[in-house]
Amino acid sequence: MDSIKRFINNEIVLCVAFVLAVGSSFVVHPDRQYLGYIDFRTLSILLALMITMAGLQRLQVFRQIGELLVAKMSSISGVVLVLIFLCFFSAMFITNDVALLTFVPFSIVTLSISNRRDLYIIVIVLETIAANLGSMLTPLGNPQNLYLYSLAGMSLGAFIKLMLPYSVAALVLLVACGFAFVKPAPVTLAEKHKYDRSSRDKKMIAMYVFTFLISILVVARVLDYRIGLVIVAALTLVLDRRVLRKPDYSLLFTFIFLFIFIGNIKRIPALSDAIGSFLQINEVGVSIFLSQFISNVPAAILCSGFTDQIDKLIIGTNLGGLGTLIASMASLISFKQYSYIDGADKKKYIGVFTLANIFFLVVMCAIYIIL
Template sequence: MQRAKDFFKKEPVFVIAFLCAVLSMFLVPPSADYIGYIDFRVLELLFCLMAAVAGMQQEGVFLVLAQKILAGKKSLRLLTLTLVMLPFFSSMLITNDVALITFVPFAVLVLELTGQIKHLAWVVTLQTIAANIGSMLTPVGNPQNLYLSSFYQLAAGDFFAVTIPIVLLSFVLLALCCIAGKNHTIEVQFQKREEIQSKRALLLFVLLFLLSLLSVFHLLSSHIALAVTVIALAAFSPKVLKKVDYWLLATFVCFFIFAGNIGAVEAVKNFLGNVLSQNTMLYSVLSSQVISNVPAAVLLSNFTQDAKGMLLGTNIGGLGTLVASLASLISFKIYAKTPKAEVLRYLGIFTAANVVMLIVLYGFAAVCLL
């Protein structure tokens, strides 16, 4: 029983996705049709990207970069801006959850070293928003983008035409939040200097990441990218294969089965189709607040051809509640474990900032859809 509780705490989304998939099987009994539900291209690309990023993270490249940027005398405003923009820009390539796993603990360290821990709740909130919105820019920034770009077969130009305006506005709003308030000069000194573990290994992971990008943009088969990645890692860095989030891959399989079964029920199919035809972006935003944006993307995409509305809704919908984006739970857990963490204060700041940002970006996106 304790093992089950511990597993649920560690992988709550997989457990929920698995239960949803099993329950949906009572509506549509298991058959060979289930294979058709699964988007194997998305699974292959997710694996390749996670493996490459895990390898780069293992070599310490992100922490080395962060130390070089932050070391020395800085104004508090510039320090805050830097800590927030690190996950904003990095999430565009290494995904929002990896960006937060890397840079939220780093922010805790920096603010402790400089005696500015009282600002931690605000900084972590901004980092979370930054990662969730920065990741919107690219197809590889988060799982729902990878899925939607594959599902709707979006060309690069069409994809970026949707995401760039929102991300640019978000950058401006986040920068304004960072420079608000009092300002003074502080000095950042790190007791331990981070170093690249192996430049040769790092080169391998960078090449594998570029290979994955070629596949994302349909310039290379995902089968080839998967084969090269697995062979290269098995031969040169087998440890990285253990760091891939296989539960995330299993979660996607469960969501594919659930969405496929729900879509096979005519009454549900007609209902969701009618609702989404009224306002795809609005209902994908609302769904994300309850079931999170990744499952919302997988489920709702089966009932609409409005790729733009889905892309905007599930990305902007990552703002709002704590569960709207699973990446938000990562930063919350890290903050909650820090000494003297004020959880209720953090939730208040997080919710207020997210709701305001959600309203502003939704209004701007609604105008862009006209």
């Protein structure tokens, strides 16, 4: 019983998606159309990326890059800005989840050996915002971008052009906050980790760089997604099969259950018309609102079933990742990492996180209105 409760607590979005899918199947009974609900292209790209990122993370490639950059700083404000930049820029390519899983624990260690534990909360909060906002620039940045980009059929350049103004504004704002909340002070980072990589590790890094390039080709529609997934899965299975246990498969099942739920709802005229009418009021505003309560990935899948204004959903669900702690599930990763610290003040963290996110959300919405 305890294990079931623990599973529900850890996978609440998955469980809700499962209940919705099963519940809707009693109204719209399973048939051949169910298979058409599922976006296999998105799922294939997502799986290939998760395998690749899990491999590179296991080999500590991202952490090594972070340590090299941080080691060049002699001021604590410089260190903090590098940590924010790492989350912002890396999230564009390795996803916001992986960026936070990699750099939040690294930041905790860095601030600890710098004797600046007082900066834990503000730095982790800014890193979380940086990862969520940095990830919005590319289809690779987060799951909802990957799905909506695939659904829209837009070019990679068009996607980046759509989100570029928000990313530039976010970066300027993050830098300003970094300078405002972290005053310059000398810092010495004496503790360094040595990476003695074997020839096999180097080969594995090269392989995962190759599988990442394969994923980019699939995203850019140069390579068929089925071929891309077969290449990534085959290479990993033969050369590093243990990494296949690492990806977050619950995310894939969450997508599948939500696809089934939305597909069924679209076949119930009364509900479909009601949701469609509500969404047409303001696609950006509705997707931001829904993200605050169900997170932006489910909000993207839900809204996409009832509007063809996918560009507005891309903007809305990306901005919707700001706000509450569950608006972006990646934010929970940071919160969990912080909660492991001895003496962690969770109430203070949630307070600072909420205020900072609301501030960034208001600014981003103002930019949308201006544009």
